[in-house]
Amino acid sequence: xxxxxxDFIGGNAGEWKIVKMETVIGDxxxxxxxxxxxxxxxxxxxxxxxxxxxxxxxxRYAEKEEKxxxxxxxxxxxxxxxxxxxxxxIRKNEAWWNLAQDERRKIFENKSHHIQTGLKYLPAxxxxxxxxxxxxEAFDFLTWFEYAPEHSNAFEELVAALRNTEEWKxxxxxxxxxxxxx
Amino acid sequence: xxxxxxDFIGGNAGEWKIVKMETVIGDxxxxxxxxxxxxxxxxxxxxxxxxxxxxxxxxRYAEKEEKxxxxxxxxxxxxxxxxxxxxxxIRKNEAWWNLAQDERRKIFENKSHHIQTGLKYLPAxxxxxxxxxxxxEAFDFLTWFEYAPEHSNAFEELVAALRNTEEWKxxxxxxxxxxxxx
Numbered sequence: 002x003x004x005x006x007x008d009f010i011g012g013n014a015g016e017w018k019i020v021k022m023e024t025v026i027g028d029x030x031x032x033x034x035x036x037x038x039x040x041x042x043x044x045x046x047x048x049x050x051x052x053x054x055x056x057x058x059x060x061r062y063a064e065k066e067e068k069x070x071x072x073x074x075x076x077x078x079x080x081x082x083x084x085x086x087x088x089x090x091i092r093k094n095e096a097w098w099n100l101a102q103d104e105r106r107k108i109f110e111n112k113s114h115h116i117q118t119g120l121k122y123l124p125a126x127x128x129x130x131x132x133x134x135x136x137x138e139a140f141d142f143l144t145w146f147e148y149a150p151e152h153s154n155a156f157e158e159l160v161a162a163l164r165n166t167e168e169w170k171x172x173x174x175x176x177x178x179x180x181x182x183x
Numbered sequence: 184x185x186x187x188x189x190d191f192i193g194g195n196a197g198e199w200k201i202v203k204m205e206t207v208i209g210d211x212x213x214x215x216x217x218x219x220x221x222x223x224x225x226x227x228x229x230x231x232x233x234x235x236x237x238x239x240x241x242x243r244y245a246e247k248e249e250k251x252x253x254x255x256x257x258x259x260x261x262x263x264x265x266x267x268x269x270x271x272x273i274r275k276n277e278a279w280w281n282l283a284q285d286e287r288r289k290i291f292e293n294k295s296h297h298i299q300t301g302l303k304y305l306p307a308x309x310x311x312x313x314x315x316x317x318x319x320e321a322f323d324f325l326t327w328f329e330y331a332p333e334h335s336n337a338f339e340e341l342v343a344a345l346r347n348t349e350e351w352k353x354x355x356x357x358x359x360x361x362x363x364x365x
Binding site: 005006056058059060061062063064065067068098099100101102103104106132134135136137 | 241
């Protein structure tokens with residue numbers, strides 16, 4: 002029943018080596034050398050140094066046409082050439098969560114072009130969103146990105162574009178973790 | 184961190200006496216005599232006969248004006264005169280969850296008037312929505328209603344109106360549990 006929930010575990014072992022951890026805004030998390038991603042059982046664990054749980058859910062903002070474009074073009078995780086990854090946990094502030102659905106959608110897409118910007122970098126940059134706010138985590142979302150080394154510059158562009166949006170003014174905590182596959 | 188997650192526990196003890204349990208569509212759940220509602224720790228329990236976990240989250244469909252109307256008029260739970268309650272767990276089918284946000288909103292409000300219908304019965308019928316799909320429960324939502332006995336007919340009208348909507352065609356499982364406060 003919980004095969005859509007995953008533990009992202011930072012510690013001393015894992016299939017991904019952490020090459021950089023940067024606190025963009027808010028409190029940092031403990032430095033770790035490796036990351037592993039495993040199916041979660043929803044119980045809190047203290048395995049290794051830290052664990053952030055994230056779950057795969059339905060789309061919250063994408064409209065029909067956008068969803069169809071995304072499905073047509075997006076890449077799955079695990080492509081052999083994608084040896085680079087990024088894990089970006091963020092938390093938005095209470096002002097964001099107190100907005101109604103249409104207000105959040107307007108900021109998210111009409112003003113910040115979150116989906117359009119993501120589409121520009123598909124299929125080179127594969128991404129997967131995990132939700133964690135509703136299960137009591139310190140972050141609201143984890144986004145996991147995978148890409149080949151030759152797309153590193155494109156990835157930096159994508160991250161910079163998103164951080165420069167009105168939507169990002171609501172981000173009160175963000176950690177940027179970069180990884181390479183072992 | 185999980186004070187927004189609750190266990191709805193059916194069994195042989197609790198502050199609410201179950202007076203009727205009806206399976207509207209789909210599989211039934213085990214008959215129970217009492218219900219208690221307690222803060223959850225997110226671990227699966229087998230306390231009493233059954234437990235359904237539900238969490239309080241942000242609004243998913245209400246727009247600014249609707250949200251303001253709801254906030255202005257809605258009543259809190261626990262009014263002394265509200266000795267009647269209903270717990271209605273539902274599950275929607277995969278076709279619903281595969282729809283984009285704008286498609287779900289159109290069915291939910293433009294065609295089914297879910298928010299407008301709820302507003303008509305406020306503040307007499309207090310209601311609170313709990314989400315459970317994302318945490319691996321057998322249901323997607325629990326709605327909890329509280330009202331005074333003199334509003335029983337109004338409550339039946341509200342439930343009948345919602346069940347008669349296009350939105351409800353996506354409901355594949357629904358249990359209707361009625362309770363009185365001890």
